[in-house]
Amino acid sequence: MNHFFNQTYKNKKVLVTGHTGFKGSWLSLLLTLLGAEVVGFSLEPDTEPNLFNILSLEKHLISIIGDIRNKDAIEKVLILHKPDFIFHLAAQPLVRRSYIEPHLTFETNIMGTVNLLEAVRKSNFEGVVINVTSDKCYENSGGTHCFKENDPMGGYDPYSASKGASEIVTAAYRNSFLNPKNYGISHKVTLASARAGNVIGGGDWSEDRLIPDIVRALYNKEEIIIRSPHAVRPWQHVLECVSGYLLLGANIYGNPIEFAEGWNFGSNENTIMTVEEILLKSLELWGSGKYKVIPEKNLKEAAFxxxxxxxxxxxxxxxxxxxxxxxxxxxxxxxxNYYYQQTDMFEFTKSQTEEYVGILLSLMISKIEGLHNV
Ligand SMILES: NC(=O)c1ccc[n+]([C@@H]2O[C@H](COP(=O)([O-])OP(=O)(O)OC[C@H]3O[C@@H](n4cnc5c(N)ncnc54)[C@H](O)[C@@H]3O)[C@@H](O)[C@H]2O)c1
Structure with missing residues (x-):
């Protein structure tokens, strides 16, 4: 495990904002397994149950409960803990909630990014900053376009717009204050961003996400309600994007100038399916369950x-x-395992993580060997 990412994270201090969330908990776990000293900055977990508490992550890292909308709070964390890496995941991440609370969404996702980057500037931080945004950051006019990193930013709904704006803020700070051309002259910060799509994996209980909705209903022996059965999405295991963020950080650490830009961490074509297909496969794996379709007319989400x-x-x-x-x-x-077995979920999640990392590592090695043999 330790050889992964060239031991880049061993004994390094890593700040994870959003560490009490779904992705943040998986990322924090993997970082601690890699030997990093993790400092987390987030609100309290906002679902019950939640992965952060199930894994007892507070025993494995320094957990700071604070609000990213408070610029002084995040600046103090940077000054006190002096991290080598920052992974910024703290956000209001739900499209439906963004329609109900657009102000909160913009304030958290845009000003939260501004506050973090101001703190980076003011605290004389030196190291790597990776802003985690979304595949929804791109201007999406429908169709089946496959988005490349230099496509224009946009966003129809408040959540998507907030992530597009967070990207624009990141690019503005990089151009104006943290320019790779001035690395080592006026600053020592590499600022990149990472875009991923629909993520699945154990330990998510967010509202209005397909897998949590399915699992909640199945456990409570209720009928599952889905709104857009024919919506087509790529689906990605959480370890896929989390490993991408870490690999990006490790590459930047070795080469702080070349990688300071936006990166897509999406999935392969073999992960593209409709909501209904995912639901049916989940029911098969669970062994039982019923569902009904109640179409949602007022909520527009990108079809593809x-x-x-x-x-x-x-x-x-x-x-x-x-x-x-x-x-x-x-x-x-x-x-x-969580609901029905007396499983130690820390050990179980750790073993899923180690298994995943082992496969990724062997694929990366065989690719390198393949290149040498050409
Ligand atoms: N899960 C997905 O499918 C997905 C897809 C694309 C992008 N993302 C992005 O990944 C990141 C993590 O998403 P997630 O699925 O883990 O969401 P989550 O809701 O599980 O976690 C969000 C985290 O942000 C923190 N947070 C929210 N508001 C905050 C505030 N004002 N101050 C401090 N912390 C605050 C929460 O406490 C929590 O730790 C988000 O930026 C999200 O937009 C997620």
């Missing part, structure tokens, strides 16, 4: 979203590991 991941594949050596069946199997087995 796909990321071009050739840049991360070519320049970072990253690649998706699981097809959709494997991702779903890992996900549903996580929840079944």
């Amino acid at each position: 979203l796909r990321l071009d991941i050739s840049k991360a594949k070519e320049k970072l050596g990253w690649q998706p590991v699981y097809d959709i069946n494997q991702s779903l199997e890992k996900t549903i087995s996580w929840y079944k």
Whole structure:
């Protein structure tokens, strides 16, 4: 495990904002397994149950409960803890909630990014900052376009617009204050951003996300309600994008100038499915369950979203590991173990993580060997 990412994270101080959330908990766990000293900055977990508490992550990292909308609070954390890496995940991440609370969404996702980057500037931080945004950051006019990193930013709904804006803010700070051309002259910060899509995996109980909605209903023996059965999405296991963020950070650490830009961490074509297909596969893995379709007329979400991941594949050596069946199997087995077995979920989540990292590492090695043999 430790050889992964060239031991870049061993004994390094890593700040994760959003560490009490779904992705942040997986990222924090993996970082601690890699030997990093993790400092987390977030609100309290806002679902019950939640992965952060299930894994007892507060025992494995320094957990600071604070609000990213408070610029002094995040600046104090940077001054006190002096991290080497920052992964910024703290956000209001739900499209439906963004329609109900647009102000909160913009304030958290845009001003939260501004506050973090101001803190980076003012605290004389030196190191790597990766802003985690979304595949929804791109201007999406429909169709089946596969988004490349240099496509224009946009966003129809408040959540998507907030993530597009967070990207624009990131680019503005990089151009104006943290320009790679001035690295080592006026600053020592590498600022990149990472865009991923629909993520699945154990330990998510967010409202209005497909897998949490399915699992909640199945456990409570209720009928599952879905709104857009024919919506087509790429589905990705959480370890896929989390490993991408870490690989990007490790590459930047070795080369702080070349990688300071936006990166897509999407999935392969074999993960693209409709909501209804995912639901049916989940029911099969669970062993029972019923559903009904109640169409939602007032909520517009992008019908199709796909990321071009050739840049991360070519320049970072990253690649998706699981097809959709494997991702779903890992996900549903996580929840079944949590609900019905007396499983130690820290050990279980750790073993899923180690298994994933082992496969990724062997794929990366065989790719390098393949290149040498050409
Ligand atoms: N889960 C997905 O499918 C997905 C897809 C694309 C992008 N993302 C992005 O990944 C990141 C993490 O998403 P997630 O799925 O883990 O969401 P989550 O809701 O599980 O976690 C969000 C985290 O942000 C923190 N947070 C929210 N508001 C805050 C505030 N005002 N101050 C401090 N912390 C605050 C929460 O406490 C929590 O730790 C987000 O930026 C999200 O937009 C997620």
